[in-house]
Amino acid sequence: MEFSDNKPIYRQIADHACDMIIGGKWTPGMRVPSVRELAVELGVNTRTVLKAMEELQDSGIIFPRRGLGYILTEDAPSKVRESMRREFFGATLPRLASEMRLLGISPDEIRDALMSLS
Secondary structure, eight states: OOOOSSSOHHHHHHHHHHHHHHTTSSOTTOBOOOHHHHHHHHTOOHHHHHHHHHHHHHTTSEEEETTTEEEEOTTHHHHHHHHHHHHIIIIIHHHHHHHHHHHTOOHHHHHHHHHHHO
């Protein structure tokens, strides 16, 4: 995984976990990789991974189970999807609209471009 400078690493790790959930690689009820496993895999400090896991736990996406580690909640995919939708409509879309205004791109041009992608 390549980390970027525009977002804290722990947040990028949490986003990576969400991508794994949405992509179906991590399924509801499964044990997710341990903090140590992820730290080694991603080449980061365990504290950084732990902070990401705490964020996922606070969001109700994972929960700890003694002796097993973190488990994915049954409704994790829907929670992740809803969170990503909020991010899209709250941050991504406003940035896109601002850039469209700056570049003089109309909504019709965006619609046509989106239609050509499908």
